[in-house]
Amino acid sequence: MRQGGRGFLGTMNETHDVPFPAPSxxxxxxxxxxxxxxxxxxxxxxxxxxxxxxxxxxxxxxxxxxxxxxxxxxxxxxxxxxxxxxxxxxxxxxxxxxxxxxxxxxxxxxxxxxxxxxxxxxxxxxxxxxxxxxxxxxxxxxxxxxxxxxxxxxxxxxxxxxxxxxxxxxxxxxxxxxxxxxxxxxxxxxxxxxxxxxxxxxxxxxxxxxxxxxxxxxxxxxxxxxxxxxxxxxxxxxxxxxxxxxxxxxxxxxxxxxxxxxxGGKAAHIVLPDADLDFAVTRGLAYAWANGGQACGAYVRLLVPEDLQQTVVEKLRAAAGEYTVGDPADEATRIGPVASETQRRRVDGYIERGIADGATLVVGGPGRPDGFETGAYVRPTIFSDVDPDSVIAQEEIFGPVLAVIPYTDDDHAVEIANGTVYGLNAAITGDEEHAMAIARRLRVGQVDVNGGQHNFQAPFGGYKQSxxxxxxxxxxxxxxxxxxxxxx
CATH class of the missing domain: 3.40.605.10 (Aldehyde Dehydrogenase; Chain A, domain 1)
Incomplete structure (x- = not known):
């Protein structure tokens, strides 16, 4: 389609000799x-x-x-x-x-x-x-x-x-x-x-x-x-x-x-007590960090039963090691840079705020990853023991930052999940009948139960300020x- 900087209609970027279509x-x-x-x-x-x-x-x-x-x-x-x-x-x-x-x-x-x-x-x-x-x-x-x-x-x-x-x-x-x-x-x-x-x-x-x-x-x-x-x-x-x-x-x-x-969105992924934790962690992290976390529907709040939090955190720590940060043109890279230097500074500020507000840093942290002195790279970050009312649990970060929030029972999980100004989407992992009952209580426009295949025919949109x-x-x-x- 393009050859030597030309689009397939023969357009040329007049400002820079680069192999991309001229954005006129x-x-x-x-x-x-x-x-x-x-x-x-x-x-x-x-x-x-x-x-x-x-x-x-x-x-x-x-x-x-x-x-x-x-x-x-x-x-x-x-x-x-x-x-x-x-x-x-x-x-x-x-x-x-x-x-x-x-x-x-x-x-x-x-x-x-x-x-x-x-x-x-x-x-x-x-x-x-x-x-x-x-x-x-x-x-x-x-x-x-x-x-x-x-x-x-x-x-x-x-x-x-x-x-x-x-x-x-x-x-x-x-x-x-x-x-x-x-x-x-x-x-x-x-x-x-x-x-x-x-x-x-x-x-x-x-x-x-x-x-x-x-x-x-x-x-x-x-x-x-x-x-x-x-x-x-x-x-x-x-x-x-x-x-x-x-x-x-x-x-x-x-x-x-x-x-x-x-x-915007601030999707909660609720892990039920009987959930397959390996599946919940694998899928949850993938949807939290996909596109570098730059998705309005990213599963950025992981709600887990409080007695399972430590087990989930250890599984997350292990899974995070599989997410290679690098040049996005490299086939091996799973997380590239965020979209701009402005966005990098914004995400980094939220990571610093999470630490300052007392959340437990599991992996990542502020600053560029080692070996990346240039480019809009941030450290993929996981926090646990996150207060559901804290800034990193309430505001849309739009970066690879996951907040693990413990809950006590169904009512508490629903309260946390519904407890932001957003209402775009959510996810639930666990017994299907139990999950479907929870899904009906969530004030969001779309709910993923146990990794349901994405349906391009289903309506997508939000409640509240989503x-x-x-x-x-x-x-x-x-x-x-x-x-x-x-x-x-």
Whole structure:
């Protein structure tokens, strides 16, 4: 797909001679070089600048919105069958170029290459195929007594996506929005903008009409806020921090846009007394430290019966030794750098706070791992005896930091699990009937019982300050539709 620094459409990064697609804007089916100030895209493994992106301007955004508006009548009137055909070719294109996508994401945000192949590049294909299945079975019109109920696209969708899963988060918004007949203006994170450009090229190659999908690069406070405020954008779909989500909601309120928010999380993994502890530890640590802990659904609080805490801690100590920290391009690496130097300092500050607040340090600690004088590397860290009300148990850290919290009985475990402002997801390991009873008591949008296989058709989204709305499957398509009743 790329040769000597060129994307498969022959685009060239004009700022740096590097083998990555030029992260220019993508407006009305073609690359558009911006005129705003440059923002460097930094490889967090070695601090090298791999590309630069122009901050979007008001003119850039207006052009993108106008292109989306112009494309909306034609795309929205296209049959669902024909829209599905385009998106199916898009999925095939992502699969075809999966290795390049994985390598690009590893370079722009530091995910280990093996994880990038499986999740960063693999999940978007699976999500897209699941959305296609949902669209194929969707009832776009239905009769309710003497009313014809029609589900119609909203219009122009503004999508704002984060840096931790840059392609997956793009796909979970853009694909269902387009399947529903909407057109889209996307702002990817300035930390990981390269995969969005590649997606745009793949979509065009798949036959997506010009203007249906547009990209304006830039930062959240500038371009993201402008998208939320834009009077011609009908809906905002945002994934990011709870703090930023609140700002988006305020900015969008002037025009009474629909706003869908997928925000922070502080997932509890409850280990029941009869659980297979080896399985609980292996799976729990994998989900706590996957993507360097930079996942809103990471299982970052491990709740264990107080009489089993020491046994679990020793198993965690042994399991942690299998997590090799290193260059994310190395096949042997299981934990790479976090996404930026700013994030490294943030995570390190939380580790220091955990020690200061009296939690027991099991492995890791503050500072860079030995042998890593440069790059955004942190020590994968485990704390035990964590107070459920402490900072590291309440606030989203977004790094490889696991807090082990002891509990006394079911009621205590549920109280701790529900005892944050977040409500995105949770996990339970133990007797299935017991676990299912606990799952019903948790104030979260999704619960994993005994390592249930991830279901891309199931709705994903949060309670409380983890946001509103749902992504994935049928629910993900419904999010981007208006409902009209014609009564006769």
């Amino acid at each position: 804007h993508w407006i009305d089916g073609r690359a558009v070089q911006g005129s705003g100030p440059l923002i460097d895209v930094v490889n967090p493994a070695d601090d090298s600048v791999i590309a630069s992106v122009h901050e979007g301007t008001a003119e850039d955004l207006n052009r993108a919105v106008d292109a989306a508006l112009a494309a909306f009548p034609g795309w929205s009137s296209t049959s669902p069958k024909d829209r599905i055909a385009v998106i199916r070719r898009l999925a095939e294109g992502m699969q075809k170029h999966s290795e390049e996508l994985a390598e690009t994401i590893t370079a722009e945000m530091g995910a280990p290459i093996t994880f990038s192949r499986q999740a960063q590049a693999g999940f978007p294909v699976a999500s897209t195929l699941a959305a296609i299945t949902a669209a194929e079975g969707f009832e776009w019109t239905e009769v309710i007594e003497n009313s014809l109920v029609i589900h119609e696209p909203i219009g122009v969708v503004g999508a704002i996506t984060p840096w931790n899963f840059p392609l997956q988060q793009l796909v979970t918004k853009v694909v269902p929005a387009m399947l529903a007949g909407n057109t889209v203006v996307l702002k990817p994170s300035e930390l990981s903008p390269l995969s969005a450009r590649t997606f745009a090229e793949i979509a065009t190659e798949a036959g997506l009409p010009n203007g249906v999908f547009n990209v304006v690069q830039g930062t959240g406070p500038v371009v993201g806020e402008a998208i939320a405020r834009h009077p011609k954008i009908d809906m905002i779909s945002f994934t990011g921090s709870t703090r930023a989500g609140k700002a988006v909601s305020v900015a969008a309120s002037d025009t009474v846009k629909r706003v869908a928010l997928e925000l 946001g509103n709305g749902r992504e994935m499957g049928r629910a993900g398509i419904e999010e981007f539709l208006e409902t009209k009743a014609i009564t006769r």
